Amino acid sequence: MIASSARLDVPRELIQHVARLLRAERRTVGTRPGTRALTCFYQAIMVLVWFRKGEDKTTLGAGFGVSRATAYRYVAEAVRVLAAQTPTLHDALTRVAADGWSHVILDGKLFDTDRLAETIATVKDDTIDAWYSGKHRDFGANIQAIMRPDGLPIW
Numbered sequence: 001m002i003a004s005s006a007r008l009d010v011p012r013e014l015i016q017h018v019a020r021l022l023r024a025e026r027r028t029v030g031t032r033p034g035t036r037a038l039t040c041f042y043q044a045i046m047v048l049v050w051f052r053k054g055e056d057k058t059t060l061g062a063g064f065g066v067s068r069a070t071a072y073r074y075v076a077e078a079v080r081v082l083a084a085q086t087p088t089l090h091d092a093l094t095r096v097a098a099d100g101w102s103h104v105i106l107d108g109k110l111f112d113t114d115r116l117a118e119t120i121a122t123v124k125d126d127t128i129d130a131w132y133s134g135k136h137r138d139f140g141a142n143i144q145a146i147m148r149p150d151g152l153p154i155w
Helices: 012-029 040-053 057-063 068-083 089-098
Strands: 105-112 119-121 127-129 138-147
Touching: 012 040, 012 068, 040 057, 040 068, 057 068, 089 138
Parallel strands: none
Antiparallel strands: 105 138, 119 127
């Protein structure tokens, strides 16, 4: 076995913030203390490593001593918890208008994925893959953001 250490280039305050959100979620759903493989702090680190480096979940889980299935669950849980913190589009635009900004920037990115296999029907009743991008010729999720003129994301 080869031991390895790695550095995560995010502020400790961010890890602690995500850990607090995860702790609140665990209380809300009634998770008993000591029943999870990772503490909220280490789950937050694992999730931020995944966001930062895009590690394969099997490799990510192995690095933190959890199974692939547990890594998937922990990442999905954290994404849900973080997504619940976002303002609605209306709230974000209202805040920008109140701050006096003259305009906002809308931008997006297609993130590759191999885990989305949902099909939908077109207007002509053809079955197509909902997450397939013809432009990129690959599967992916289109994530869009609205930013203030100074580049700070608001939604």
